[in-house]
Amino acid sequence: MFLVFLYSIYFFIFTTCYGVVQELFVDVPIDHFSLTRNNDTFKLRYLLTEDFYVKGGPMFFYCGNEADILTFYENTGFLIDIAPTFNALVVFAEHRYYGESLPFGAKSLLSPETLRYLTTSQALSDFVCLIDHLNREYYSTMITNDTYPVIAFGGSYGGMLAAWLRMKYPHMVLGAIASSAPLLQVNNLDLCQSFYNILTEIYENNGNCSYPVKISWEAIRNITKTSEGKKNVSEIFKLCRNLVNEADTNKFIDTLTDVYVNLAMLNYPYPTKFLSPLPANPVKMFCDKLRSFGLVKTSLDLLKAISSALEIATNYTGQVKCNNFETTPEQAVDYAWDFQACFELIMPMCSTKYHMFEPTQWNFTNYSNECTKKYNVQPYSFNEVLVEHGGKILKYASNIVFSNGLSDPWSSGGILQNVSNSVVAIVIPEAAHHYDLRGAHPVDSKYVVDARQFHVRQIKSWLNI
Numbered sequence: 001m002f003l004v005f006l007y008s009i010y011f012f013i014f015t016t017c018y019g020v021v022q023e024l025f026v027d028v029p030i031d032h033f034s035l036t037r038n039n040d041t042f043k044l045r046y047l048l049t050e051d052f053y054v055k056g057g058p059m060f061f062y063c064g065n066e067a068d069i070l071t072f073y074e075n076t077g078f079l080i081d082i083a084p085t086f087n088a089l090v091v092f093a094e095h096r097y098y099g100e101s102l103p104f105g106a107k108s109l110l111s112p113e114t115l116r117y118l119t120t121s122q123a124l125s126d127f128v129c130l131i132d133h134l135n136r137e138y139y140s141t142m143i144t145n146d147t148y149p150v151i152a153f154g155g156s157y158g159g160m161l162a163a164w165l166r167m168k169y170p171h172m173v174l175g176a177i178a179s180s181a182p183l184l185q186v187n188n189l190d191l192c193q194s195f196y197n198i199l200t201e202i203y204e205n206n207g208n209c210s211y212p213v214k215i216s217w218e219a220i221r222n223i224t225k226t227s228e229g230k231k232n233v234s235e236i237f238k239l240c241r242n243l244v245n246e247a248d249t250n251k252f253i254d255t256l257t258d259v260y261v262n263l264a265m266l267n268y269p270y271p272t273k274f275l276s277p278l279p280a281n282p283v284k285m286f287c288d289k290l291r292s293f294g295l296v297k298t299s300l301d302l303l304k305a306i307s308s309a310l311e312i313a314t315n316y317t318g319q320v321k322c323n324n325f326e327t328t329p330e331q332a333v334d335y336a337w338d339f340q341a342c343f344e345l346i347m348p349m350c351s352t353k354y355h356m357f358e359p360t361q362w363n364f365t366n367y368s369n370e371c372t373k374k375y376n377v378q379p380y381s382f383n384e385v386l387v388e389h390g391g392k393i394l395k396y397a398s399n400i401v402f403s404n405g406l407s408d409p410w411s412s413g414g415i416l417q418n419v420s421n422s423v424v425a426i427v428i429p430e431a432a433h434h435y436d437l438r439g440a441h442p443v444d445s446k447y448v449v450d451a452r453q454f455h456v457r458q459i460k461s462w463l464n465i
């Protein structure tokens with residue numbers, strides 16, 4: 001879900017803006033589902049703060065997703081903001097195969113052989129092991145209760161995990177706040193176009209520049225037909241390596257597409273540092289800067305204007321030397337995410353001529369063939385995750401809040417309607433990707449503040465306080 005265009009260097013400073021946090025590790029089995037697992041374990045990393053914990057208080061458990069857990073800790077301030085109200089212990093668990101939670105060390109991401117334990121079920125079991133470990137330490141006197149006061153949180157894929165954690169392990173987790181969790185996008189061909197519908201609307205509603213972006217693809221295709229043109233485009237976009245063939249051009253176009261997706265997902269009204277540093281309202285910033293070039297006469301001028309406008313996002317710090325359009329070792333994380341996207345979290349997406357991107361089609365045969373080429377393993381079933389976790393069948397679940405910002409392309413696959421009295425959906429107008437889980441900020445809209453208050457009320461009702 002997250003693809004990073006730039007080299008982003010994360011600094012591992014543990015005195016964060018949200019106070020001091022302990023970095024800890026727990027041993028968990030590499031394979032939870034084998035009785036002959038030969039004691040093979042690895043160290044799952046987690047961050048914990050007792051700063052607000054008072055004995056008897058609940059545990060707020062963030063289900064890490066596809067990146068270093070520190071990234072989520074620093075961009076999910078909501079848990080810390082409300083922890084004092086609840087006397088809560090706050091835990092952020094890293095997802096296996098990301099950050100430092102590597103089952104096979106540096107080799108973990110290199111081959112399908114080492115990646116084979118990267119499944120949603122294994123990840124959920126890691127979380128359960130960690131919760132069990134912490135329950136013994138903090139709630140040992142409650143061992144006979146029918147549940148523990150553990151509240152799961154998650155954003156995006158982490159939100160799916162939070163919801164599934166509650167659904168599968170209700171004896172361990174009392175309730176879940178699942179923000180921007182695109183549960184319905186998974187294995188759903190009906191929603192193929194929805195993501196790009198919303199994305200295009202976001203660019204129309206924030207500076208109205210979907211049109212110039214849309215024609216830029218044809219300009220890129222035209223110009224890169226010749227080797228001189230490829231050189232020109234490489235220079236205009238300050239690429240780290242020149243485009244030399246059509247495969248490069250395709251990769252470049254995919255990468256640019258990801259940048260536009262990220263700007264829309266992270267279109268927060270104040271500057272942020274999530275996947276990379278971004279200004280406030282990045283989509284509008286980009287569109288406004290693009291418009292400042294006026295009417296452009298040639299395709300080359302259009303591309304120059306776009307490249308320059310994009311710098312507000314790709315080079316916000318002014319420190320970026322060149323833009324990379326291909327996978328580097330630092331981006332191996334994409335390899336892990338793509339593996340998940342190939343085998344379990346298959347989210348069909350396609351665009352048409354009405355969208356701001358090049359039209360693309362989607363079918364499982366083709367998708368599966370591409371995955372097989374990349375990993376040398378054939379995805380066996382389109383429906384894998386639906387069978388495993390229930391897909392849109394949510395009526396047997398309880399104590400889950402699904403929240404979605406309506407200006408988030410991922411809301412295309414979100415649960416936007418109430419399912420039952422205890423599986424509820426809230427929609428947040430004008431909010432980007434899991435905005436409600438961010439820390440409070442002076443410019444937060446009333447909608448976002450209301451959503452957070454809704455979460456607090458739900459958690460209180462689950463805890464019976």
Ligand SMILES: *[C@@H]1O[C@H](CO)[C@@H](O)[C@H](O)[C@H]1NC(C)=O
Nearest residue numbers: 034035036037038039040041
């Ligand atoms: C697993 O660990 C236990 C306790 O350390 C030991 O007794 C047992 O032999 C180990 N099993 C294997 C298969 O290594």
Ligand SMILES: *[C@@H]1O[C@H](CO)[C@@H](O)[C@H](O)[C@H]1NC(C)=O
Nearest residue numbers: 142144145146147148149463
């Ligand atoms: C767990 O049990 C203790 C002792 O019976 C009780 O005081 C507490 O309220 C229970 N907690 C929950 C969440 O049910």
Ligand SMILES: *[C@@H]1O[C@H](CO)[C@@H](O)[C@H](O)[C@H]1NC(C)=O
Nearest residue numbers: 204205207208209210211212
């Ligand atoms: C948005 O841009 C398109 C083409 O660039 C133009 O036709 C349309 O009028 C603009 N809409 C608004 C609301 O400015």
Ligand SMILES: *[C@@H]1O[C@H](CO)[C@@H](O)[C@H](O)[C@H]1NC(C)=O
Nearest residue numbers: 215216218219220222223299
């Ligand atoms: C691309 O090339 C075609 C054929 O030469 C031309 O009709 C079209 O206007 C060009 N488009 C752009 C955006 O440069």
Ligand SMILES: *[C@@H]1O[C@H](CO)[C@@H](O)[C@H](O)[C@H]1NC(C)=O
Nearest residue numbers: 223224226228229230232300
């Ligand atoms: C490449 O750039 C040069 C210098 O700006 C220009 O003269 C030439 O026409 C361009 N070629 C293409 C194919 O864009």
Ligand SMILES: *[C@@H]1O[C@H](CO)[C@@H](O)[C@H](O)[C@H]1NC(C)=O
Nearest residue numbers: 238315318319320321322323
């Ligand atoms: C980033 O900004 C700096 C300062 O303006 C500039 O020198 C550099 O070329 C830019 N890099 C990219 C990749 O745009």
Ligand SMILES: *[C@@H]1O[C@H](CO)[C@@H](O)[C@H](O)[C@H]1NC(C)=O
Nearest residue numbers: 359360361362363366367370
């Ligand atoms: C096949 O998959 C590739 C890679 O995902 C994609 O670029 C292409 O558009 C797909 N083609 C069809 C017809 O689905």
Ligand SMILES: *[C@@H]1O[C@H](CO)[C@@H](O)[C@H](O)[C@H]1NC(C)=O
Nearest residue numbers: 361362363364365366367369
């Ligand atoms: C899926 O896409 C491939 C092209 O990548 C094409 O050959 C095949 O006919 C398509 N299948 C269906 C059912 O559309």
Ligand SMILES: *[C@@H]1O[C@H](CO)[C@@H](O)[C@H](O)[C@H]1NC(C)=O
Nearest residue numbers: 416417418421424425426427
């Ligand atoms: C779902 O129900 C809650 C009340 O429990 C309500 O506040 C909320 O607006 C409803 N959500 C939707 C999308 O109608």
